[in-house]
Amino acid sequence: MGNEQLNSRDMDTKYEYRRKRNAEEMRHQVISFAISIFLTLCAFGAVAAGFDKWFVLPFILLLAVIQVIFQLYYFMHMNQKGHEAPQLFIYGGVIIGFATILAFLTIVWW
Amino acid sequence: MSTIAQKRGFGATLWDYMTTVDHKKIGILYIAGGGFFFLLGGIEALIIRIQLAVPNNGFVSAQTFNEVMTMHGTTMIFLAAMPILIGLMNLIMPLQIGARDVAFPFLNALGFWLFFLGGILLNTSWFLGGAPDAGWTSYASLALNSPHHGVDFYVTGIQISGFGTLMGGINFLVTIINMRAPGMTYMRMPMFTWTTFVVSALILFAFPPLTVALFLLTFDRLFGANFFEVAMGGNTIIWEHFFWIFGHPEVYILILPSFGIFSEIFATFSRKRLFGYSSMVFATVLIGFFGFMVWAHHMFTVGLGNIANAIFAVASMAIGVPTGIKIFNWIFTMWGGSVKFTTPMLYAAGFIPSFVMGGVTGIMVAVAPADYQFHDTYFVVAHFHYVIVGGVVLAILAAVHFYWPKMFGTMLNETLGKIEFVLFFIGFHLTFFIQHFLGLMGMPRRIATFLDDQGLNTGNLISSIGAAFMAVAVLILLYNIIMTQVKNVRVGNDPWGDGRTLEWSLPSPPPFYNFKQLPLVRGIDTYWIEKMEGKQEVTPAEPVNDIHMPNGSIFPVFISLGFMIASYGAIFRNDHAWGDPVLIIGLIVAFGSMLLRSLKDDHGFHIPKSELVDKKDKGVKA
Amino acid sequence: MKKWLRKWRLATVIAVLALVLSGCGEPFLSALKPAGEVAKQQYDLILFSLGIMTLVVIVVVVLFAIVLVRFRRKNNSEIPKQVEGSHTLEIIWTVIPIIIILVLAVPTVAATFSQGDVSAMDKKDKDGNRENLVVNVRAHLYWWEFEYEDLGILTSQDLVIPTDQKVYFNVESADIKHSFWIPPLGGKLDANPENVNKFFLSVDQDKADDVNNIFYGKCAELCGPSHAYMDFKVKAIPQDEFDQWVADMQNAEEPVPTSELAKKGEEVFNDSCISCHAVTPSNDTPPQARTAPNLADFGNRETVAGILEHNEESLKEWIKDPEQFKPGNKMTGAYPDLKDDELDALAAYLMELKVGNE
Amino acid sequence: MHVEEQFTPKTWPESPERATLEGKNKFLGFWFFLGGETVLFASLFATYLALKDKVPNKDSLISTDIFDLKLAFIMTMILLTSSITSVYAIYHMKNFHFKKMQAWLFITVVLGLAFLACEIYEFWHYTHGLDFGYTTSAFSSAFYTLVGFHGGHVVFGLGWMIALMVRNANRGLSLYNAPKFYLASLYWHFIDVVWVFIFTVVYLMGMV
Ligand code: HEA
Ligand code: HEA
Ligand code: CUA
Numbered sequence A: 001m002g003n004e005q006l007n008s009r010d011m012d013t014k015y016e017y018r019r020k021r022n023a024e025e026m027r028h029q030v031i032s033f034a035i036s037i038f039l040t041l042c043a044f045g046a047v048a049a050g051f052d053k054w055f056v057l058p059f060i061l062l063l064a065v066i067q068v069i070f071q072l073y074y075f076m077h078m079n080q081k082g083h084e085a086p087q088l089f090i091y092g093g094v095i096i097g098f099a100t101i102l103a104f105l106t107i108v109w110w
Numbered sequence B: 001m002s003t004i005a006q007k008r009g010f011g012a013t014l015w016d017y018m019t020t021v022d023h024k025k026i027g028i029l030y031i032a033g034g035g036f037f038f039l040l041g042g043i044e045a046l047i048i049r050i051q052l053a054v055p056n057n058g059f060v061s062a063q064t065f066n067e068v069m070t071m072h073g074t075t076m077i078f079l080a081a082m083p084i085l086i087g088l089m090n091l092i093m094p095l096q097i098g099a100r101d102v103a104f105p106f107l108n109a110l111g112f113w114l115f116f117l118g119g120i121l122l123n124t125s126w127f128l129g130g131a132p133d134a135g136w137t138s139y140a141s142l143a144l145n146s147p148h149h150g151v152d153f154y155v156t157g158i159q160i161s162g163f164g165t166l167m168g169g170i171n172f173l174v175t176i177i178n179m180r181a182p183g184m185t186y187m188r189m190p191m192f193t194w195t196t197f198v199v200s201a202l203i204l205f206a207f208p209p210l211t212v213a214l215f216l217l218t219f220d221r222l223f224g225a226n227f228f229e230v231a232m233g234g235n236t237i238i239w240e241h242f243f244w245i246f247g248h249p250e251v252y253i254l255i256l257p258s259f260g261i262f263s264e265i266f267a268t269f270s271r272k273r274l275f276g277y278s279s280m281v282f283a284t285v286l287i288g289f290f291g292f293m294v295w296a297h298h299m300f301t302v303g304l305g306n307i308a309n310a311i312f313a314v315a316s317m318a319i320g321v322p323t324g325i326k327i328f329n330w331i332f333t334m335w336g337g338s339v340k341f342t343t344p345m346l347y348a349a350g351f352i353p354s355f356v357m358g359g360v361t362g363i364m365v366a367v368a369p370a371d372y373q374f375h376d377t378y379f380v381v382a383h384f385h386y387v388i389v390g391g392v393v394l395a396i397l398a399a400v401h402f403y404w405p406k407m408f409g410t411m412l413n414e415t416l417g418k419i420e421f422v423l424f425f426i427g428f429h430l431t432f433f434i435q436h437f438l439g440l441m442g443m444p445r446r447i448a449t450f451l452d453d454q455g456l457n458t459g460n461l462i463s464s465i466g467a468a469f470m471a472v473a474v475l476i477l478l479y480n481i482i483m484t485q486v487k488n489v490r491v492g493n494d495p496w497g498d499g500r501t502l503e504w505s506l507p508s509p510p511p512f513y514n515f516k517q518l519p520l521v522r523g524i525d526t527y528w529i530e531k532m533e534g535k536q537e538v539t540p541a542e543p544v545n546d547i548h549m550p551n552g553s554i555f556p557v558f559i560s561l562g563f564m565i566a567s568y569g570a571i572f573r574n575d576h577a578w579g580d581p582v583l584i585i586g587l588i589v590a591f592g593s594m595l596l597r598s599l600k601d602d603h604g605f606h607i608p609k610s611e612l613v614d615k616k617d618k619g620v621k622a
Numbered sequence C: 001m002k003k004w005l006r007k008w009r010l011a012t013v014i015a016v017l018a019l020v021l022s023g024c025g026e027p028f029l030s031a032l033k034p035a036g037e038v039a040k041q042q043y044d045l046i047l048f049s050l051g052i053m054t055l056v057v058i059v060v061v062v063l064f065a066i067v068l069v070r071f072r073r074k075n076n077s078e079i080p081k082q083v084e085g086s087h088t089l090e091i092i093w094t095v096i097p098i099i100i101i102l103v104l105a106v107p108t109v110a111a112t113f114s115q116g117d118v119s120a121m122d123k124k125d126k127d128g129n130r131e132n133l134v135v136n137v138r139a140h141l142y143w144w145e146f147e148y149e150d151l152g153i154l155t156s157q158d159l160v161i162p163t164d165q166k167v168y169f170n171v172e173s174a175d176i177k178h179s180f181w182i183p184p185l186g187g188k189l190d191a192n193p194e195n196v197n198k199f200f201l202s203v204d205q206d207k208a209d210d211v212n213n214i215f216y217g218k219c220a221e222l223c224g225p226s227h228a229y230m231d232f233k234v235k236a237i238p239q240d241e242f243d244q245w246v247a248d249m250q251n252a253e254e255p256v257p258t259s260e261l262a263k264k265g266e267e268v269f270n271d272s273c274i275s276c277h278a279v280t281p282s283n284d285t286p287p288q289a290r291t292a293p294n295l296a297d298f299g300n301r302e303t304v305a306g307i308l309e310h311n312e313e314s315l316k317e318w319i320k321d322p323e324q325f326k327p328g329n330k331m332t333g334a335y336p337d338l339k340d341d342e343l344d345a346l347a348a349y350l351m352e353l354k355v356g357n358e
Numbered sequence D: 001m002h003v004e005e006q007f008t009p010k011t012w013p014e015s016p017e018r019a020t021l022e023g024k025n026k027f028l029g030f031w032f033f034l035g036g037e038t039v040l041f042a043s044l045f046a047t048y049l050a051l052k053d054k055v056p057n058k059d060s061l062i063s064t065d066i067f068d069l070k071l072a073f074i075m076t077m078i079l080l081t082s083s084i085t086s087v088y089a090i091y092h093m094k095n096f097h098f099k100k101m102q103a104w105l106f107i108t109v110v111l112g113l114a115f116l117a118c119e120i121y122e123f124w125h126y127t128h129g130l131d132f133g134y135t136t137s138a139f140s141s142a143f144y145t146l147v148g149f150h151g152g153h154v155v156f157g158l159g160w161m162i163a164l165m166v167r168n169a170n171r172g173l174s175l176y177n178a179p180k181f182y183l184a185s186l187y188w189h190f191i192d193v194v195w196v197f198i199f200t201v202v203y204l205m206g207m208v
């Protein structure tokens, strides 16, 4: 990329384009941040309001999962290209982690 | 930094090895360190077998027996088999994919030193009040009940060397993904590289549960936590789950690289490409995946419930399918080939019936209700030695003979090699076959001795005699190694004559930068393809250029030493006032070294093109 | 050399076969001599899977042998055809193992559920009594306690059960993990510190006759230096004898020493031992307080401490220094040193501790 | 592209963290490390869930007795905010704005320290105010270990960012340090992700 001898006009347009894209992306980040905060408020709100346990538990877990997906894909850029291997391994970890938690909730008796 | 090891004093060589970041030297360090621990573990095995040769034997006390037995299992798995295999991966995998080094040479060195010093830490327990005595599984209730410091050494020593392994795993993954030579697509990678890849993924996911489990036990024993204190609300089953969530993948971490080694050997000495390459890859991945879903088959008698037992039983059996695919693919690699029985090939041939016998007993113990009988008896001991010794150890011995010329540029004696094989093979079956019956005849495992008149005498005696055969075989191997290095007859690139993959296109041993020009890979078994076209060298993918190489560093040793010191502090903190300060000092040394390392810029160095061209004229022979 | 090798292997096989045929293990200890329904079912599963596995091994070894014979390198310049693979073959050796495993999975799952079915344990008859005998097994560091809760009986080291019926067990541990195993009667079940495990076993009377009613039981989970010595005995007797035993135990009184020596023994015992050992078979003491084997029926025991021959000699040896037999046991050092005459007295007293008929 | 090369905003590559082989390797290796960390934290969560409210006797403190919604909320907000500030830092890194990047990193570090202070206060309050110490029960051990591991990650992350800022204060951006900044921020996000589950599973679920 860098070492190719581009003429300066090309470089300017490319640079402008990149600036714009970065700014665009930053706007997405801010939006996802806002969503994050909103989801958090909902979760805390649901607990503070003292709704029924069987509603609150799945609800806040769902919110957490959604929020984490936002964080992974926006803040951690997993939506960008070149993240195939990271995705594979994060999901691998998630599957194994999930199996572990499932086992500990079911077959570690008291 | 140094370029090529020339004639230098012992101190300089030592320093060179302590600071090296060259994957080949680190590989050799791993193999030497692992080999050392293999001898220790082997001596421990011999003590076990001497003690159990006759009933009511008093060769060692019951307590000592438990320590020896625990250390045998722990040493063999964590400090011998796995490091030797990691050493082979280090040594061979970058050569196979046409890379100049691994992705993180520094981490590579750090990984070795963590493993080695962790292992030394663990073994110093013998002199500091007693070795761990709760079995290699260190089940929590017994581990907490163990009065002396052995278990503390276990948790810290394994923790440290575990970190090293984890680093190795990440390193290999990145190396394989990012640093393959031009043309080396995934489906052209040699089988050993594929198994390295899958095993690294297993390491990445299997070690964190062990890390957590070891931390929990450390906190319980040394810092007053209550994870496993039943009276305080703790639960010991947590340990069992963690240990086996790690432990089962661990056994595949051992066997998959062994499969990789055998795949190379079968193809090489049959002069035929690996039969069903893509199904081999698929089977490897599948075994790796299933490996995580069957851990509770070690816990059938714990009382997890019928549903759990049934699910885990069937899931465990399923692993027989991909493994079977591999077995038959190997047989059909040889089928129609031109099979030459060199020493490595003998080991590979001995592996097939031995491993299959171990594998099928694996399926038998996976039959949950039958396992109520098998579990914790010598039947299980027989099962896992059949797969481990008949699979992993045979693979290691095969690889040592196979790759010795690549490592040191000289060949181990073939006649001695064949004698070793015969003795080892006989000894192995003699030792472990009979143990199936002992187990069924009512002999639990981990017993320090057995009473007379229970019908167990003959079987145990036979088993002990077998162990002696193995010991003789190992001694001959040591003799062979020494004689070979003394004679030091140099060999060329492809000493077996049938090499197929890139490592055989390089000089033996390869120059420290491996490839002067990165090779262009034109298919599976590139070097074979080129040879068949009558060429001596692999087509290069680039002109001769400056080569960028990393600098050596002593920090890995310091960091590892820091953790070692910290461990001593932690182990003795409840007995001695110096414990906590030493713990803190150790951590400062470790993290301080890390900080220093990261503050210091290290851009490596370049080997100028001129020097490389020069080499060519002289001919690269180290 | 190769030929010699093969001959040698043949010899091993024959030797091993001979060993197998000479009878696998002792009937009181071997899982290969099942003496009850559970063990029989497990034994059949073992044989069934072994049969299949032998076939698998034979197939592999035959193919392998063909390769070894037919495809050795004869001439150093031959280059075989580079075969990539064969879909047909690969499908064959994927599908056949799948079928084999399915065949094996069916009885496995069935037996898992049938052997794990303890629903009959709490079945009550119309008087509110349990229909089946239930024994609470509590494992301690190196000894076993057996509590017949419904019958109000407590014993240790010797498990007494009636034959020809299912006996249910609650297995737990008083300290660390152990595992309860009587090979001829069935597989093992762990004694965990944090929960109670349940299962059942049974004994056939004719099998019990073969071994004079005594089977060996073992601890199968590493539990410390004396793990190897954590044995117990199982006395399997017909229902009527069992009823008699129960009646004797229930009616047991405070033991009355008959001889001078035994009287002296009682005194010593009451000074040094009674704090841990009970001599009546009642289970009034709470489980936490049961720190040592109940000695009520000691005179009728099969062994001393699970491993020593049952006679005064070994009893005295044991009391003098338990550590030499069971390193790490919980009795060592818990009482003052005893003189020889005190030992004689104790032995006399303890050997007299018999419940019921004389 | 060489690590020592000098850049202007215009010549600065599009993904500076992955412009060199070293950068690519670090990037991938770090993600794999995070994959392992996922399993590590899942294991800790599993332990916590298995031991939740497992205490020696009836009088022992359990989750409903100790947690404080307000503090957890404040900590959550601080950490979430620090996540977006570190995104800003990387945004400026990609635009080759070294000064702005440092500024945003600084804010991130300050927020991180604030979070840490809250956590220390929280632990202090539990141990001294409530007599809920590390060795009180299996539940307390599991709680402190899970949250403490997260806290340890925060400490390490802060140390890492501070070291990077100080070390590179006078050097500006290069292809040598760009991957390091990028990875530090990834790590910080990962800490945030773990916290999302901690506040949900530990604090919120501990109160219903
Ligand atoms: C290298 C190590 C290794 C390997 C590869 C294996 C492979 C297998 N193991 Fe083993 N195992 C251990 C090492 C290993 N094991 C160890 C160390 C222990 C004891 C730990 C301890 O307690 O200390 C243990 C214990 C162990 C147990 C627990 C026993 C107990 O404690 O009660 C079980 C139970 O299911 C089991 C099952 C299996 C199975 C199903 C396989 C399968 O992967 C085997 C698959 C292979 C084949 C089946 C052969 C080839 C296939 C064919 C020829 C195709 C046709 C075959 C069929 C259709 C059946 N193993
Ligand atoms: C990689 C793993 C591995 C390997 C290679 C071996 C190899 C051997 N093992 Fe081991 N073993 C385990 C892993 C392994 N084992 C594990 C995990 C356990 C369970 C532990 C537990 O229950 O916790 C176990 C348990 C175990 C037991 C059961 C103990 C018990 O339950 O009480 C026995 C008993 O026979 C045994 C024997 C042997 C023998 C005879 C060998 C032989 O193959 C060894 C051959 C090697 C030699 C004989 C070395 C010869 C060395 C020399 C001649 C020295 C030369 C010296 C100098 C030059 C200084 N092993
Ligand atoms: Cu109790 Cu072994």
Ligand SMILES: [Cu+2]
Pocket (backbone or CB within 6 Å): B247, B248, B251, B294, B295, B297, B298
């Ligand atoms: Cu397993």
